[in-house]
Amino acid sequence: RDRKDLGEEGYHLEVSSTEISLSAANPIGLFYGSVTLLQLLDEGERLGRSGSVPTVNISDSPRFSWRGMHLDVGRHFFPVDFVKRYIDLIAMHKMNRFHWHLTEDHGWRIEIKKYPKLTEIGAWRKESLVGHYNDKPHRFDGIRYGGFYTQDEIREVVEYAATRFITVVPEIEMPGHSKAALAAYPELACTDGPFEVEKVWGIHEDVYCAGKETTFEFLQNVLTEVMALFPSTYIHIGGDECPKTRWKAHDLDQIRMKEENLKDEHELQSYFVKRIERFLSSHNRRLVGWDEILEGGLPPAATVMSWRGYEGGIKAANSGHDVIMTPTSYCYFDYYQSKDKDSEPLAIGGFLPLSKVYLFEPIPPEIDPEKSHHILGGQGNVWTEYIKTESQLEYMAIPRMSAMAEVLWSSKSDRSYKGFIARLGMSHFGRFDRMDVNYRQLDANDRLLNQMNDL
Numbered sequence: 001r002d003r004k005d006l007g008e009e010g011y012h013l014e015v016s017s018t019e020i021s022l023s024a025a026n027p028i029g030l031f032y033g034s035v036t037l038l039q040l041l042d043e044g045e046r047l048g049r050s051g052s053v054p055t056v057n058i059s060d061s062p063r064f065s066w067r068g069m070h071l072d073v074g075r076h077f078f079p080v081d082f083v084k085r086y087i088d089l090i091a092m093h094k095m096n097r098f099h100w101h102l103t104e105d106h107g108w109r110i111e112i113k114k115y116p117k118l119t120e121i122g123a124w125r126k127e128s129l130v131g132h133y134n135d136k137p138h139r140f141d142g143i144r145y146g147g148f149y150t151q152d153e154i155r156e157v158v159e160y161a162a163t164r165f166i167t168v169v170p171e172i173e174m175p176g177h178s179k180a181a182l183a184a185y186p187e188l189a190c191t192d193g194p195f196e197v198e199k200v201w202g203i204h205e206d207v208y209c210a211g212k213e214t215t216f217e218f219l220q221n222v223l224t225e226v227m228a229l230f231p232s233t234y235i236h237i238g239g240d241e242c243p244k245t246r247w248k249a250h251d252l253d254q255i256r257m258k259e260e261n262l263k264d265e266h267e268l269q270s271y272f273v274k275r276i277e278r279f280l281s282s283h284n285r286r287l288v289g290w291d292e293i294l295e296g297g298l299p300p301a302a303t304v305m306s307w308r309g310y311e312g313g314i315k316a317a318n319s320g321h322d323v324i325m326t327p328t329s330y331c332y333f334d335y336y337q338s339k340d341k342d343s344e345p346l347a348i349g350g351f352l353p354l355s356k357v358y359l360f361e362p363i364p365p366e367i368d369p370e371k372s373h374h375i376l377g378g379q380g381n382v383w384t385e386y387i388k389t390e391s392q393l394e395y396m397a398i399p400r401m402s403a404m405a406e407v408l409w410s411s412k413s414d415r416s417y418k419g420f421i422a423r424l425g426m427s428h429f430g431r432f433d434r435m436d437v438n439y440r441q442l443d444a445n446d447r448l449l450n451q452m453n454d455l
């Protein structure tokens with residue numbers, strides 16, 4: 001059999017009564033074949049035939065090349081040991097991208113040698129919000145909170161992921177969600193400050209000044225250290241939720257707009273992102289950003305991560321840009337898993353049951369068929385405003401991660417929700433049990449595909 005049929009990541013696994021044969025075009029295929037073989041050993045175990053493997057003849061390869069999981073360590077910090085465990089979970093699902101959201105208003109989490117105050121000051125907030133953002137007046141816990149990864153720890157995680165064929169994609173947010181950096185280096189803002197590492201969730205108006213050259217010098221120096229740590233071709237620069245209030249009121253930003261002939265602050269944001277894109281491209285890296293980077297004009301080589309629905313991704317793909325689909329409605333694992341919110345841990349809002357994740361279709365019909373190759377894949381996003389502990393994180397991520405993995409790997413016609421639910425209960429949950437994962441148990445509704453009105 002021609003191994004090329006199996007693509008970059010596929011494998012062929014044949015188990016007969018006398019031998020086990022595994023072949024692939026690349027090491028990553030052998031790795032995935034081994035994961036499958038281990039799962040078959042579980043099956044032997046389950047059937048009471050420990051150490052035996054059923055006879056099979058499997059040719060298997062993924063539908064999408066970007067099969068990702070995201071983790072926000074800015075709102076709540078998760079230590080290296082847990083990040084490795086998260087990577088193990090990603091690997092057991094044959095996913096291959098770990099999107100590490102490393103900087104936020106609420107904490108800067110990566111050591112940058114040239115700018116030590118980013119972690120001395122920016123990694124720590126005075127206190128955290130108690131309860132939900134919508135509970136007013138806001139109350140705080142009075143407990144200093146934070147943490148960061150040293151560069152040695154980052155290298156350790158990148159290496160750990162690489163041995164599991166997972167690329168770690170770092171995200172360094174700009175121009176918004178940057179208050180922790182501004183607390184450390186207020187001279188990068190439009191006003192004088194001082195700024196505090198933010199303690200209230202949501203969107204904040206103090207952002208990097210787009211008029212000062214020193215902003216770009218700073219970000220390029222940060223990205224230079226980031227590129228040295230992360231071999232990933234893709235570098236995520238955020239780009240979402242950047243209020244334009246400060247730019248509108250600041251002479252340096254207005255001067256920049258005049259000089260560069262920019263008609264509004266959206267074009268100023270586009271100027272900002274394009275400069276960073278040129279910098280990354282000159283180092284043979286590719287910029288990824290949230291879909292707001294479409295506003296005011298997309299840099300030519302940018303990849304779009306579509307989160308506010310499918311629209312940004314559709315527009316970007318149809319105009320020839322690569323896209324990762326991660327619309328909130330199917331991919332935000334910080335949403336509630338049940339309509340009965342009182343029975344669930346406090347979450348940000350929304351409703352994303354397991355069944356809906358399973359119905360996620362990364363290539364919506366509005367994508368021109370000849371542009372569908374621009375959809376690289378999708379990912380599950382885990383934002384952590386309301387996720388404080390490792391066990392709660394597992395509860396929110398799993399088994400929705402399992403549904404996402406199947407969507408991104410299997411062909412559309414091979415998908416069966418009934419089969420998925422059966423396999424979870426029969427074998428997959430047992431794997432989580434052995435790893436002591438705090439996964440969410442299925443409820444009666446999870447057994448129905450049709451619990452959403454709009455499915």
Ligand code: ACM
Binds near residue numbers: 240290
């Ligand atoms: C995002 O959820 N703000 C990308």
